């Protein structure tokens with residue numbers, strides 16, 4: 001068990017800087033998820049932690065040891081790869097045993113460890129099979145067993161579930177969460193799927209173009225995004241974000257720094273007509289473009305003066321409506337400046353006066 | 360695919376023709392090696408000997424120091440094989456897996472040596488070995504073949520197919536580079552290694568030209584030279600003895616082939632790693 005600290009980590013491939021001055025502390029025993037769009041440097045970061053890639057500058061600490069010059073095998077890290085990377089010519093037992101043999105663990109002890117692990121991951125009946133005789137889920141379990149048996153200080157997993165079908169993926173997802181609880185080891189998990197990140201991590205680091213956009217608990221990054229990127233990346237459908245200019249008539253008197261306004265799809269209220277003169281809402285008369293009824297919820301795509309937006313509603317669908325009134329409570333609005341940074345100094349009271357001024 | 364009966368028939372006949380063309384000389388050799396002198400000369404030729412003349416084999420074996428030839432052949436072929444494995448495996452691994460300055464250049468150089476026939480370089484090699492005093496020793500038969508450009512090429516291709524993640528997993532498992540070669544690369548490339556080994560063994564087992572040039576005395580000569588000498592008897596070629604000698608030459612190869620068969624087929628249908 002160990003905490004991981006990345007200090008001013010950068011990585012260049014030739015001239016291209018793919019990771020830029022990263023400063024991250026991964027808490028001891030946490031399940032930290034690195035999430036971000038394809039090509040943002042997640043794998044590169046993970047591989048630097050593992051020692052498979054040398055950072056161009058900066059220091060990496062695991063526990064109280066600076067591991068800059070330690071080879072991968074000496075860092076006490078186990079990694080699970082996207083394509084499992086099982087040794088094809090070895091049996092399941094051989095795969096699990098390989099790392100132990102290299103560590104010169106005596107045979108008796110190895111046998112006990114293998115028996116324990118294969119019971120935990122449910123592979124006891126497959127120990128003498130070769131990987132190509134196993135299903136995807138079983139292979140994933142072998143990869144996990146191979147990682148676990150070394151009792152590493154840190155587990156790192158690079159999109160380990162992306163090759164599995166949806167059902168198996170959600171099953172393995174909860175198995176991994178349980179596994180983390182049981183082992184209590186630090187997990188660093190990479191995915192580009194924000195749903196996976198939200199459901200698995202107790203700490204999420206959102207990465208874009210080689211820099212950390214935000215780090216925090218799933219609820220924190222969801223409710224308090226620091227910038228437009230995080231706001232749009234986390235949550236489905238994504239947060240609706242539009243230019244402040246387009247709704248200035250309804251929301252005047254805001255600071256001149258505010259350039260963008262956003263709200264989460266589920267925070268809007270829908271009505272056919274304006275019922276009462278409610279204060280405290282941004283109201284937009286909208287035209288329905290499409291309506292997806294998913295059972296418990298309905299997703300509307302609507303168009304109004306601010307642009308096209310998605311609304312998630314939990315009330316029975318408005319079957320034959322063409323137009324709707326979308327109302328968003330002021331306290332559910334997010335404001336961003338020109339650079340896309342969150343602008344927090346807009347208080348509700350300010351907005352009330354804004355309303356007063358606008359009305 | 361067309362599966363009508365006439366098609367199958369034609370197909371069968373075609374296969375039969377091709378097989379006979381390839382098998383005929385071989386069958387003829389076996390048959391002749393059991394004939395008597397008279398039977399080898401009659402016309403029309405006798406397809407099969409009337410009785411099996413096993414004594415042809417002892418006659419061939421006893422016509423010269425065949426035990427020495429045989430031992431030399433085995434020693435030379437196997438030494439070459441071992442040395443080649445020791446050199447081509449690390450070389451192929453480096454060419455396939457390391458980015459070092461000159462990787463491409465040295466690999467190209469290695470490939471160029473494939474295009475130079477032995478007949479072109481035997482003279483400088485001869486002079487060199489003569490300077491070292493190694494002529495007419497088994498070293499002169501072994502050392503020039505201690506590595507193989509063809510082997511490096513073949514093995515590099517199959518090492519290149521191994522996904523990088525596999526090596527990374529092994530490194531995280533604390534394996535040294537040697538361990539990676541021994542426990543991961545070689546087992547994956549096993550069919551290719553066996554196939555190459557077989558080709559190498561056959562080539563050097565049957566090699567006539569090189570021992571002919573490099574050796575002069577019976578103590579250092581190999582089987583193919585000994586068998587060629589069977590032709591040099593006075594009063595015409597004793598075909599039955601010569602063919603018996605040839606049988607002695609090919610039987611070890613047949614035995615090796617028999618055991619390696621499955622691996623060879625696997626090497627050719629090899630489709631990479633799942």
Ligand SMILES: Nc1ncnc2c1ncn2[C@@H]1O[C@H](COP(=O)(O)OP(=O)(O)OP(=O)(O)O)[C@@H](O)[C@H]1O
Nearest residue numbers: 013018036037038039040041042043044045191192
């Ligand atoms: N060995 C390399 N040489 C050159 N460029 C590389 C190398 N490895 C990665 N890159 C580049 O670095 C960037 C980040 O790659 P990385 O693999 O870390 O992305 P990722 O976030 O894991 O993406 P994905 O979700 O698609 O796996 C990419 O633009 C990629 O092209």
Ligand SMILES: [Mg+2]
Nearest residue numbers: 042043044158
């Ligand atoms: Mg990746």
